[in-house]
Amino acid sequence: MTFSPQKITIGFIGIGVMGKSMAGHLMAKGYRMHIYTRTKQKARELLDKGAIWEDSVASLALKCQVIISMVGYPHDVEEVYLGDGGIVANSRPGTITADMTTSSPELAGRIYSEAKARNVHALDAPVTGGDRGAREATLSIMVGGDESDFSAMLPVFECMGKTIVYQGSAGKGQHCKLANQIAIAMTLIGVCESLSYSRRAGLDEQKMLQSVSSGAAGSWQMSNMAPRMLKGDFAPGFFVKHLLKDLNIAAEQAARMGFNAPGLSLAKTLYDKLVALGEGESGTQALLKLYR
Amino acid sequence: MTFSPQKITIGFIGIGVMGKSMAGHLMAKGYRMHIYTRTKQKARELLDKGAIWEDSVASLALKCQVIISMVGYPHDVEEVYLGDGGIVANSRPGTITADMTTSSPELAGRIYSEAKARNVHALDAPVTGGDRGAREATLSIMVGGDESDFSAMLPVFECMGKTIVYQGSAGKGQHCKLANQIAIAMTLIGVCESLSYSRRAGLDEQKMLQSVSSGAAGSWQMSNMAPRMLKGDFAPGFFVKHLLKDLNIAAEQAARMGFNAPGLSLAKTLYDKLVALGEGESGTQALLKLYR
Numbered sequence: 001m002t003f004s005p006q007k008i009t010i011g012f013i014g015i016g017v018m019g020k021s022m023a024g025h026l027m028a029k030g031y032r033m034h035i036y037t038r039t040k041q042k043a044r045e046l047l048d049k050g051a052i053w054e055d056s057v058a059s060l061a062l063k064c065q066v067i068i069s070m071v072g073y074p075h076d077v078e079e080v081y082l083g084d085g086g087i088v089a090n091s092r093p094g095t096i097t098a099d100m101t102t103s104s105p106e107l108a109g110r111i112y113s114e115a116k117a118r119n120v121h122a123l124d125a126p127v128t129g130g131d132r133g134a135r136e137a138t139l140s141i142m143v144g145g146d147e148s149d150f151s152a153m154l155p156v157f158e159c160m161g162k163t164i165v166y167q168g169s170a171g172k173g174q175h176c177k178l179a180n181q182i183a184i185a186m187t188l189i190g191v192c193e194s195l196s197y198s199r200r201a202g203l204d205e206q207k208m209l210q211s212v213s214s215g216a217a218g219s220w221q222m223s224n225m226a227p228r229m230l231k232g233d234f235a236p237g238f239f240v241k242h243l244l245k246d247l248n249i250a251a252e253q254a255a256r257m258g259f260n261a262p263g264l265s266l267a268k269t270l271y272d273k274l275v276a277l278g279e280g281e282s283g284t285q286a287l288l289k290l291y292r
Numbered sequence: 293m294t295f296s297p298q299k300i301t302i303g304f305i306g307i308g309v310m311g312k313s314m315a316g317h318l319m320a321k322g323y324r325m326h327i328y329t330r331t332k333q334k335a336r337e338l339l340d341k342g343a344i345w346e347d348s349v350a351s352l353a354l355k356c357q358v359i360i361s362m363v364g365y366p367h368d369v370e371e372v373y374l375g376d377g378g379i380v381a382n383s384r385p386g387t388i389t390a391d392m393t394t395s396s397p398e399l400a401g402r403i404y405s406e407a408k409a410r411n412v413h414a415l416d417a418p419v420t421g422g423d424r425g426a427r428e429a430t431l432s433i434m435v436g437g438d439e440s441d442f443s444a445m446l447p448v449f450e451c452m453g454k455t456i457v458y459q460g461s462a463g464k465g466q467h468c469k470l471a472n473q474i475a476i477a478m479t480l481i482g483v484c485e486s487l488s489y490s491r492r493a494g495l496d497e498q499k500m501l502q503s504v505s506s507g508a509a510g511s512w513q514m515s516n517m518a519p520r521m522l523k524g525d526f527a528p529g530f531f532v533k534h535l536l537k538d539l540n541i542a543a544e545q546a547a548r549m550g551f552n553a554p555g556l557s558l559a560k561t562l563y564d565k566l567v568a569l570g571e572g573e574s575g576t577q578a579l580l581k582l583y584r
Contacts, residue, residue, distance in 0.1 A: 105493070128507040142503045165503045167495055175493035176500050183486040183509035189555040190478025194471045197542065197556075200549040201397070201467035203459060208468050211434045211457045215420040216530075217475035219511035238508075250489065257492040261583075263481040264489075266558055291553075 005030030011064030019070040021134035061090035067097040093119035105171035112170030121149040126177035138162040144173035181246040185267035196291035225285040234286040241280035244271040297322030303356030311362040313426035353382035359389045385411035394418045397463035404462030413441040418469035430454040436465035473538040477559035488583035517577040526578040533572035536563040
């Protein structure tokens, strides 16, 4: 099988903010696209551009050589892959799948094994870069699974991302994404405490940022999120509830590894509180509200 | 008074790694330079270039229109400024001083008031950028005190730094630096936990960094410190013991403000442990050792 757009049909499951852009890029490169998502209305734009609607995961799986999923939570991933009507049970031998949802490494491992038993090739390929990275095709894609499958899928990934790295065996893409989320969560706490400290100390927070952003305290979070926090813009680029989901998965993994990660524990506690305050649908920068 | 190199003599107190570079830049711009530091040997290079040695703070203070200090701990700052043989008691009226040590905002306020009572103009002007920033004259300088004194000193600061921001009244330079240290400490914890998680998960940490460094998890600490950690290079750019000093000052300030900063508390706990492990003289990136 070659992966030129002329030769293969891609199935895309999960047309949310991310999925819509990602599938759109693949279509723009000429790939034939079949799509399935829970709320058909969300697929409208892609259908208008020529994507073909499928009424179920099973019917999509039957028709595609490559299947990409971008759904919500691990239980969604489990259903889409391992359910009776799922990808593994209904794909043809030789199909390559890539779950780009941030999900659990163990689940990625189970999908890999069950898929392999049916001669289906499963990759876990979560991404960072958010809605903007999806829109601009500049995502970082972290891939776990067999390296030969990674190589075969590279042209497909390259339509959606800029930094595409093979991280190792099944689940390693997910582990890498979790490592990413740990760093993000801690950095955000630092940005929030730094801003809150400044406000209480009577500093002008904008001037503080001017002094510190470009130095050793600087971070993507500080450069991109602190200005939004100061404008009171807590709109979601990335949902609080999704970061909490990821931190919970990371904390479970850490516990399993016997890894004592006090920063991760603190982050989980703070984001738990934030969800309890009703901020689950806010952007992660809403963490600042805990400090006010 | 004008601040052209031809017209004024600068006194520099504290010729350590930072001070040597900073005083050197001022001399290179043509300022006459008198220096005092505890260990005369450390001043050798500057003396060879024409700086004039002073045997005491008092004798230096008598001869200079501008006095800059870059010493170790708040108690050193207190002695240098407020002791009997100190700057405040021995400077001529009209002298402008800038303490560039990272020290306590309250002490900066006391120095400002006691100096003002003798018609001496005191600024607090701590820096970020480390030894490299000092060497390359790219420091970020955060200044507290009277704005007119800041304006007068700007040409002097510009010889040593790139980002020079007036932060407000006396002590505000120090507050800004503390906000900087809070962000650094948290970001570093995130980098360490992210790396440690990766190692335990069986990832190649270099590949993990390749995937995450340029995205939303990215930071100066990740880009600059993580590669050194992975090489086992724990040499000090910035000492663990000095970061702990700063975190202690920040925590005292936070307590005074009634500011509950759980991230800062955690950072203080972790760096306390690191010093207890004998790593006080290592670079801050040695935090990784706590996780091994």
